[in-house]
Amino acid sequence: MAAKIRDAEATRAGILDAARTQFGTLGFDRATIRSIASAAGVDPALVMHYFGNKAQLFAAASHLEIAFPDLTGVAPERVADLVLPIFAKVWSADGPFLTLLRSAATNHAAAEALLKVFVEQVAPAFAVVAPDRAQERAAMVGSQMLGLVVARNIVGVPPLADMDVATLTDWLRPVFAHYLGAAAPD
Numbered sequence: 001m002a003a004k005i006r007d008a009e010a011t012r013a014g015i016l017d018a019a020r021t022q023f024g025t026l027g028f029d030r031a032t033i034r035s036i037a038s039a040a041g042v043d044p045a046l047v048m049h050y051f052g053n054k055a056q057l058f059a060a061a062s063h064l065e066i067a068f069p070d071l072t073g074v075a076p077e078r079v080a081d082l083v084l085p086i087f088a089k090v091w092s093a094d095g096p097f098l099t100l101l102r103s104a105a106t107n108h109a110a111a112e113a114l115l116k117v118f119v120e121q122v123a124p125a126f127a128v129v130a131p132d133r134a135q136e137r138a139a140m141v142g143s144q145m146l147g148l149v150v151a152r153n154i155v156g157v158p159p160l161a162d163m164d165v166a167t168l169t170d171w172l173r174p175v176f177a178h179y180l181g182a183a184a185p186d
Helices: 002-030 033-040 044-051 054-062 076-090 096-104 108-127 134-155 165-181
Strands: none
Touching: 002 033, 002 044, 002 054, 002 096, 033 044, 033 054, 044 054, 054 096, 054 108, 076 134, 076 165, 096 108, 096 134, 108 134, 134 165
């Protein structure tokens, strides 16, 4: 019995990996259950068995949990040092974030999933650092990171595309500190 459970889990994980790749490369509209099943090496009926339909598969493939450190008591000047290495893994070419981001521009479900990540995970993590106007400050940091991901990993703007995480952190440390700790505009 245990072997079947492990096989089911491995099959489900393989389908999700293939779906992330297909959705990320082709977008929601052009990716098909058949293409995803083929990439995963399974029958399309198995994809439907595990996920129901394409929208539910997309929702599962788009689910993103970010393991944020507790930023309580962290000075705004140190936030980039703690957060950027985490995001570098999430937004890497094989990470789940790029699939979601690429699809969010043209698909409402993807945009909603991206917004959910921001509202439920990103904003609360930054809110503990902000002295006031936490939602606005978190939105500024979030927009900076989204822009960086698009420029670096989707468009491939040189030298951002080749910059290591330590150098990115050095550049962004004062930007994050400003957004999170400087006096808010009137």
